[in-house]
Amino acid sequence: MKALDRGAKCIVADPRRIFFAERSNLFLPLRPGSNIPLLNGMAYVIIKEELYDNEFVEKYVENFDSYRHYILSEWDLAKASRYTGLKPFLIEQAAYLYSQAKSALILWGLGVSEHRAGSYTAMAAANLATLCGFWGKPGCGAMPLRGQNNVQGVCDMGGLPYVLPGYQSYLDPTTKLRFQEVWGTSLPDREGKTLPTLLREALSGKVKGLYAMGYDVAMSHGDIGVVWKALSNLEFFVVQDIFMPLSGKYAHVVLPAASVFEKCGTFTNGERRVQLFEKAVSPPGEALPDWLILTKLAQKLGYNWNYQSPAEIAEEIGRVWPAWKGILHSRLKERGIQWPCPEEDHPGTPILFTTGFPKGKIHLAMAKHIPPFEEPTSQYPFLLVTIRRLNHYNVGSMSRRCPSLKKLYSEPIIDINPEDAKEFGIYEGARVRVWNDRGEVIFRAHLEERVPRGQLYTDFHFETALTNLLVSPGLDELMETPEYKVSAVAISLLS
Amino acid sequence: MVIKIVINNKEIQAKKGEILLEIARREGFYVPTLCYLKDKSYPKNPCGICVVEVKGEGIVRSCNYVIEREIEVETDSPQVKNIRKKILENLVANHYGDCKAPCHTPCPGGLNIQGYIGFIAQGDFKASLALIKEKLPIPAVVGRVCPRFCEPVCRRSLVDQPVAINNLKRFVADYCLEHGELPLDLPPLNERRVAVVGAGPAGISCAYFLRLKGYRVTVFDKEEEPGGLLRYGIPSFKLPREVLRKELGNIFNLGIEFQGGKVWGRDFTLRDLKDRGFEAIFLAIGARKERFFGFQGEELAESGFEFLYKFNKELINLKEYEGKKIAILGCSYTALELSRVLRRLGASVSIYYPRSRMEVTIPQREIGYAEKEGVKFIYVTAPWILEKLERGYRVTFVRTSLTEKKEIKPLPETAFEEEFDIVFRAWGEAPSDEFKNFGDLEAELETTAEGIIKVNPQTLETSVRGVFAGGDFAHGAKTVIQAVAAGRKAAQAISAFLEGKPLKKALITVKYDFSRGKRAEEFDSNFLDLFVPEERAQLKERDPVKRIHDFEEVLIGLTEEEAIKEANRCLRCGCLGIHKCDFREIIIKEDVGVSKARKKIKYAIQKSHPLIEVDLNKCIACEKCVRICPYEAIFFRVVNKGTPAEYITFRFTERCVNCGACVDVCPTGSLTKKNLLVPYSRSEAHAVKSVCGYCGVGCNLTVWVKNGTILEVTGRDLPPNYGFTCVKGRFGFEYYKSPERLAYPMIRKDRLREFERVSWDTALEFVAENLMKISQEYGPESLGFLCSARCSNEENYLMQKIARGIFKTNNVDNPARV
Ligand SMILES: Cc1cc2nc3c(=O)[nH]c(=O)nc-3n(C[C@H](O)[C@H](O)[C@H](O)COP(=O)(O)OP(=O)(O)OC[C@H]3O[C@@H](n4cnc5c(N)ncnc54)[C@H](O)[C@@H]3O)c2cc1C
Ligand code: SF4
Ligand code: SF4
Ligand code: SF4
């Protein structure tokens, strides 16, 4: 916003005419599921018209020729236009505006990730930045606006099946040694399973026990009916949360945790900025901070864990992950520090890649377009897109329980184009049924000009309207992110 | 380029292009501002308060003065001060508001009444109680017995009837006795010891506040049980013993020692206490000396006070009073409680009082209860002669009138006689000075002409250093809340004494407190018309015919619904922007009184925004709100600014995304948050650094906390958000106090059963056992561990460490895909 005030230019690509669209220089109302055609179409223009940063490409890119060939042969403007539903000149204009800027930043939200081609989309965006040399300078790069508050941090901390904290490989011998020294125990060396795999194997009976901390699997996952089956198949299921999650239905143990106001610790935002939050009030009843619960659990498991505070844990993280060594709570009292921060007096690193790239050269990915798993049919003519409302957050366990936010938006609403609404006899505030083979959900309808025809938008903030029942079983091919953004449904007025 | 400038004769390094106001602030010079916003445009009508005098140039606005060359500046020249004053006077003349709620002033306990009512209106009863308890440790008691100094001045009475302030207090106190309180932030006990003599309300509250500061307190009392007159004076139908026991129990459980059966003057002296290491002593033994009216044969009557004491200690033969005809002389608290006890014992009771009903010093309400129970009141009638008969008494009464000095004048010609089975004296009590001969230190304690111990009114310290006194003992028989207030005051003074620090004096600001009016007749009825009359909540009163057969509580407390409804009758008089009001601060600093403030309302209060209330009667048209708003969502226009004809138009447009930036920047109470119903001052709250728990931007927040409750959240001026937040940052904190929060560990053996609440030990053993079993039976690959994008780095680190380090599996994942 501040940037716009200072006169920065802005391109907005979104199926809906969102708030930013009004402040943009160029608004691209593309069809849902056509992110890659747009980005590749832009790449086509940039390469064809030689708008790219030749010097940067020569110096840093290892496979420019094959990429160039892929784009020029597969992604002519006409094709991009066909997929996106955008006039070719709009894509052209976008390509010029982006490539001719002095510096440019590509930001995206879950509209990019929550597709089958989500990861490819991220790569396609990164490709554009590479073509134009927009890395390692202020105001440059390509980054996701991360959804949840500590989604960056949880990945940094090794909350992933294929890497240790700090994205370090469990196969690397020196890393392994370091961990074993600090932890005083050995590490597993088989790659772990992602949640979708875990759930699949729970269904088949291979996975028996699950421990979910602050994560309502039963509510927030796509194609939720199958998830429920998987959870009820578990022999033992622990949930640890601040509110009774939907998953509690399938759990054997429910552990009460402290909220962010009731404990101290750090979160890492999308810019890798590690920030300290401090305890403001006491948790209700006997609820405890998650770190203390886990520490006590380890003790029950026979391990001599003895953390007295999150600050101590942070210190240990710095010992297993060198880029975190300088991230000490005592240094975060005033302001956050961006990792890498390898020393206790290191100021942190606001911009990555200023002096080169970790692997030496950049490899441009051939970002394939994978059409969404589902397309509207005559039976299910509408495309359902899930979004978040500004006033709420994800499964809404927190925001629904804020009287102030509830005032702003108190029940599940589905946005529909007024023309479509007319056709189906739906009026503002009407109760409607939305369904497909996977289930049905009741909403209140809101007629919204900004929604394109043939599409429906809603959120998943409410337990009473479990939108995720309807969500397509499609998963991102690389990351297995559920395809929240495109599902085929039907809608009708509830009489 | 560095330029040397001089401010108030001090040389200062400045950079070319810097703003003079910024330099002055950075260097610690006082230059007030009301409309300046860093890095933002200037308003069309600047406030002008930031003026300074630049040598050779005269008066300039410092907020838009750019340093180009060496200059000499004066920030406090007479001319500057004069201009400031004029500007402020103009603003004052256009301001209509109440800085503080009128109910706050007469409350001896100094309770934040509007605040605790505000919490009740939001259904946050525990926070309400915590706010009360910062001043009053025995609210369930006071909520039942207080004479209610506040209610007569309640503004709501100008609309219909006062808010039921005390019944609301009783409601939250009872609620929390049942449901528990917010945890106190108790410091560990230190080694400094204080003795409190007397476990009445004064002694107990002194002990409580000393304990909150960490001192080791021992309370001595001649009785075996604490409570003083609460236990041995006030009967159970007014104050159930169970309520008293629980409320006092909670206090002594904090780590305050109670030594019952220890009589000052018999078992110990002040010297003994000092010798035993008590560094300070608080004397609060109440008023036990009976007062006499002064008539012939008075000493032959029985003592009402004595009777109540014995009755409450169960030393009375209850059968003895059935069917007896009894007279009570005087209409003190003692008389009234006595009469109601005697009615319950089956006696017929008459109270004789030399003055009229309106002159009775105890609340009229109490007389009403007694009347309903069949107590007869005979006013303007004084006893003249009392004779003891063989069985019973004969009393000669006379009617009375008043002298010019409002003293009682008996009229002997009206004398009449009446016979009774029993006659009680109950003229009230006074403190005694028999302590004088308890010991050497006691002998040094000075007394007043009336024989009451002398104390310094500010510190309650006696003439002996380190010895303090308060409550009925030092002030004469008063009320429970006054005793509590004295106890708290003594605790503050004792703490200052122990730390060797001067007592902090509260600033008296009445002169600067805007007021919409004090008396009904000076009040703008247009303001009152904004409120719809609504009936005041009444406590249910048990049927008098039935209740005189038992000692159960007469009044039944409000229900939750009634309490919330009643709390919403409060007009919220006190300004809910006072904590952020720069205007008020500057007025006080510049010593501009507010007597010339507007007394008429000009703008209706706008309540249409879902989260923000707008009261333009307090707007100073600085346009900060307009300029801070990143969404251009405020339509604002002011005409004739600074004149009596000033007119402001303010409207939120549909562009508003409810982020709340405008409220936080508004330097008056014109814009306030609807979810903040508690007036507070920033200096008494903790500013806790926090990071927003919603999205990945990671906005820096300041969480304002008081008494274990979050009052509000503001943005912190740091990257990445630079003070801005979205609606969730500022308003999305409320979930933490939802009653739906999980508060206890729960387990079940299988999904067909209900969860049962267990201890942490049991729960974690159950978890450990089962995970272990699965791992052993099916191998570590059969377990999965899910981290959280909601939890801290440290917590997620531990989760994966459990998976990898303990169970030896990489089956760790997180909801990054959601
Ligand atoms: C019958 C009655 C009804 C009342 N009703 C109300 C009412 O409804 N509302 C209201 O606001 N006020 C009421 N009051 C007044 C109120 O109770 C007193 O103002 C208040 O209790 C004073 O508190 P205190 O702590 O100063 O003294 P007290 O409550 O009198 O406590 C003094 C304590 O000191 C102890 N003590 C005395 N001498 C010694 C000694 N030598 N050594 C050790 N310990 C000693 C006593 O045992 C007692 O525990 C009533 C008073 C009476 C008598
Ligand atoms: S209306 Fe509320 S704030 Fe005003 S005097 Fe009455 S109780 Fe106090
Ligand atoms: S509402 Fe507040 S910020 Fe806005 S102009 Fe009035 S006083 Fe200034
Ligand atoms: S805005 Fe400031 S001066 Fe005005 S009533 Fe509120 S606190 Fe008092």
Ligand code: FES
């Ligand atoms: S004119 Fe300078 S602060 Fe208002």
